[in-house]
Amino acid sequence: MTYPYPLLDRPSLTWTKQTDKTRDIKVHEWIETIGETVPDWNDVDVTILGVPLSKSSISTSAASENPDAMRQVWKSFGTYNLDEDVDLASLKAIDLGNVKQHVTDIAQTHRNIEEAMVAMKRHHPHTMQVTMGGDHSITAMLVNGLKRANPDETIGILQLDTHFDLRDLSDIGPANGTPIRNLLQSGSIEGNHVHNIGLHGFFNAKELKDYADEQxxxxxxxxxxxxxxxxRVISGALEELNQEVDTIYLTVDMDVLDITHNPAAPAATPGGMYTEELFDAVRLAGEHPKVKAMDIVCLDPRKDVGGMAVKSAVHVMLSFLTGYCKR
Structure with a gap:
């Protein structure tokens, strides 16, 4: 078989699609799953991918369980967003499954992630690509794949994060603390095309700030x-990027949320963003025509309390797609 099967495992959860538009449609009834045949990509608006990798996390993390945890919670959400009077059921969304994971070889898994993005952007470049991580190391691989698929395009990054993620690869390798530096060193992006929003407190070394300034x-x-x-800050960042790049990639590290709003991020901290602020931020990003892919990373369902963090992650995905739907 051709794409997407060689690179991906089928979703572990499949649902019956609800076609009766007169009743309340839940998210799990709306999002389709890959069947025995490859669909007509021309009809697809949104492709959803799971990347269950957390072996490359600096701190102990079960973020690898997040993609399926998010899928489980889809049934708790309807497709209609009352706040924006938007029904996501007007979009055709397909869950492509998970990138194949090597049991011990992180580098091989990283290559699989990059190749998956290359294939997706070559086979259906028009679809909005949403990725459920996994730790933040996956972002570098996804953006590298995006660059390979579109080598002539300039890529910008809108990063919502508590951390710079600019740690030295020579110290810890391609881990969840290094994705932005990884992309800078690979040449996939330029420093002035990165906008990071949400850093705070005592969680970033001075040397990383200095490196950010240098770049x-x-x-x-x-x-x-x-x-x-x-x-205002999100809109300003998007406008600056709009003047300088062809494609904007949105990466949402769930540790950007305050620890009281998200206890399940491995690096959860006090002083962070509130859920309503994050939902507004990603909706605005979703509305921008140059935002062509996004990921949600660094969420450990084992550390969740009452499902609040995983539900917040699904809300982030749906809020972003609300923006996309409003284009």
Whole structure:
């Protein structure tokens, strides 16, 4: 068989699609799964991918369980967003399954992730690609794949994160603390095309700030963002990127949320973003025509309390798609 089967495992959860538009449709009834034949990609608006990798996480993490945890929670959400009067059921979304994982070889898994993105963007470049991680190391592989598929395009990064993720690869390798530096060193992106929003407190070394300044990385602390207004900061970053790049990639590290809003991030901290601020931020990103892919990373379902973190992650995905639906 051809794409997507050689690179992907089928979704472990499959649902019956609900076609009766007169009743309340739940997310799990809306999102389709790959069948025995490859669909007509021209009819597909959104492709969803799971990357269950957390072996490359600096801290102990079961973020590998997050893709399926998010799928389980889909049945708790309807497709209609009352806040925006938007029904996501107007989009055709397909769950492609999970990138194949090597049991012990992280480098091989990283190659699989990159190849999966290359294949997706070559076979159906028009679809909005949403990835459920996994730790943050996967972002470098996904963006590298995006660059390989579109070598002539300039890629910008909108990063919502508590951390710079600019640690030295020579110290820890391609881990969840290094994806942005990995992309800078690979040449897939330029420093001045990175906008990181949400950094705060005592969780970033001075040497990483200095490196960010040297590379021209744009960053807005949580304190600055809240003072200016999240919507204004996100809109400003998108406008700057719009002037400089062809494609914008959105990466959402769930540790950007305050620990009281998300206890399940391996690096959860006090002083972070609130859920309503994050939902607004990703919706605005989804509305922008140059945002062509996004990921949600660094969420450990084993550390969750009452499902609040996993439900927040699904809300992030749906809020982003609400923005996409409003284009």
């Amino acid at each position: 021209g990385v744009h960053y807005t602390t949580m304190k600055q963002a809240r003072k200016k207004g999240i919507a």
